[in-house]
Amino acid sequence: MTAAPTVYAATCDLAAQFRGRAVPASREEALLRSGTGWVPADLAITGFGSIADNVFGSAGDLRLMPDPATRVDIPADGDLPGTRLYLADQTLPDGTPWECCPRGFLAAAVEEFRAELGVTVIASFEHEFTLAGLPPSPPFSFERYRTAEPFGSDLVTLLEQAGLAPETWLPEYGEAQHEITLSPAEGLVAADRAVLLRELVRDLARRRGLRACFAPLPDPAGSGNGVHIHLSFRDADGDPVLYDPSRPGGLSELGTRLSAGIIRHAPALTAVTAASPVSFLRLTPHRWSAGGAFLAERNREAMLRICPGTGPDAGAQHNLEYRAADATANPWLALGVLLRAGLEGIRRGYPEPVVWPETATEEELSGVPPLPRTQEEALNELEKDDVVSGFFAPDLLTTYLAVKRAELAALTGQDDTERCRRIADVH
Secondary structure, three states, rough: OOOOEEEEEEEEEOOOEEEEEEEHHHHHHHHHHHOOOHHHHHHHHHHOOOEOOOOOOOOOOOEEEEEEEHHHHEEEEEOOOOOOOOOEEEEEEOEEEEOOOHHHHOOOOOOOOHHHHHEEEEEEEEEEEEEEOOOOOOOOOOOHHOOOOOHHHHHHHHHOOOOOOOOEEOOOOOOOOOEEEEOOHHHHHHHHHHHHHHHHHHHHHHHOOOEEEOOOOOOOOOOOOOOOEEEEEOOOOOOOOEOOOOOHHHOOOOHHHHHHHHHHHHHHHHHHHHHOOOOOHHHHOOOOOEEEEEEEOOOOEEEEEEEEEOOHHHHHOEEEEEOOOOOOHHHHHHHHHHHHHHHHHHHHHHOOOOEEOOOOOOOEEEEEEOOOOOHHHHHHHHHHHHHOOOOOOHHHHHHHHHHHHHHHHHHOOOOHHHHHHHHHHHO
């Protein structure tokens, strides 16, 4: 039993918002046993708070079933009481899985990898965000690191106590920008941590009189905030399977074939991983985000970057970094579609992509496939890509498209500056 007065069970929805219900702490055991009520149409809530047209209407019931392994305690802070958080699966009233649950979508993808390839998915999410309310400071500087105190130290402590395993905390390049990275973990755990991280950062910032913003582009003339998704895999003996020093980039055949699937379906995938009307303003060349759908060694313009390891443990550190994502994406869906697209590359035997060396020039890369220029273009690509759209239960796909198009419609007629501001207000 927690000492906090309430327990909050929540999901992350299609607008990447953390939504749920609180119960008195005295009812925690009942919550864990039978969940709390939820409504199918909640899946259709947009980032702006309206409900998009949806197939559910006013009918139906669900349960939010907390996963005890996701428990996080936020301690009391001055006059603000503490609370306990749980991430929850959305289930049918009898406790069976609901086909539209985003967390269940990822859990199924992870299990497919294990069952079909005998490997465990390992992942990590790097988050960039801006922290408003601090004095100006130089990028990457010790000054910015120190002026963020005590927020920075409080955040690292909170994340360690919550079991989220922070790896690095650093001042970044953009104005007021910072980055927090978490240690690699098994696939579902990594995405759960990404969901929780965003809320813990925002909550702590509010308590310190600051404002944390994960929007992909707070200002169209400024630097963007990305989410870099790192992928690796281990076999049944716990050995890494992405490293092969005899192959281009040191990437194993499995890793290269998996990359082929992600690159082949990149236009549709970005509709899920870069999920806001302003996300594609950031995904352009020369922004160090993702300038095209290609695989490269140590090139931060590549959608898929091969990250090498160092020293005697180089093979275990070798991983793929997907760079065309941001925090407007639901982490469960984002990782899930990458895994499923990668698995299709393996199943279907797509041709292996070129592994561009880090010495590749801009002229040499001029012919690589571009990413969609707008969210509407990406959503159209998702709709017409039978492989990627087939990853989703029909009602989940229909609702996702409706939510995203409703968010687009809400910004009709606004210029890029205003669109960025509106998205920044949400994220």
